[in-house]
């Protein structure tokens with residue numbers, strides 16, 4: 001069986017003179033959570049909308065559960081759940097009615113009442129969509145995306161604007177989907193969310209993939225070793241003891257940061273060199289720890305710190 005839930009090869013998407021997606025390729029595995037990350041305007045929504053069959057690619061090949069999202073739209077519809085950034089629910093539809101209607105399109109839907117309860121919408125069941133709060137609208141769209149027990153769900157910024165409780169409920173729902181073997185492809189601007197939920201991360205910038213891999217692998221290789229010690233440590237002496245490419249910075253309060261340029265990050269050898277030097281100089285390195293890179297560190301390293309004008 002084809003193991004990919006989504007396979008995108010050389011995707012190009014243009015809007016007039018704007019190239020939103022430029023030769024983009026990635027694979028999202030089945031039964032796993034894949035997060036598409038990228039600054040505003042990077043091309044995430046365009047990519048996801050082509051995968052959903054809502055937009056046509058200008059070039060490249062897209063396969064969803066092995067099928068073509070435009071040509072095989074009818075076959076894919078019952079197997080794929082979609083949560084649009086814009087909601088996609090008629091403004092006058094009442095939350096409960098809308099979910100019951102969505103349920104009617106599927107052979108074995110999740111009971112609408114159960115989903116309303118899971119997502120904290122029971123008391124809003126009779127409220128028209130336009131009168132729901134932004135967070136309630138988001139949650140209703142999420143519920144509609146999963147009600148048909150899809151094999152794959154596309155979630156475009158599923159937790160944007162949710163309060164912490166609603167975000168946790170959404171995370172739990174995504175976790176349950178994954179446990180049930182459902183593939184999830186989501187976009188988010190919350191790095192902590194991606195780190196927590198995603199098995200696989202694809203970072204996009206200017207319509208191209210700049211990093212792609214298992215979340216743990218992308219964040220591997222912390223470049224810093226930190227410790228506290230006396231405030232008048234001989235920083236130049238320690239620097240001289242370290243391998244080339246390492247530097248030491250002293251900060252107020254006796255905080256020290258050893259940084260390595262080695263792409264593999266801080267290894268056991270560097271930790272041993274620092275502690276050996278400390279022992280030889282009668283220095284106790286307190287709170288010694290290798291600072292793990294977060295997904296946010298990786299994201300900013302790859303996409304820069306400049307604000308995007310888009």
Ligand SMILES: Nc1ncnc2c1ncn2[C@@H]1O[C@H](COP(=O)(O)OP(=O)(O)OP(=O)(O)O)[C@@H](O)[C@H]1O
Pocket residue numbers: 015018019020038039040041042043044045046047310
């Ligand atoms: N319908 C459209 N017509 C013209 N340009 C568009 C259209 N949709 C998107 N774009 C442009 O394409 C580029 C990519 O947009 P897209 O929405 O795919 O990015 P994104 O990564 O999802 O951004 P965000 O994080 O802000 O949602 C942007 O420059 C955007 O202005």
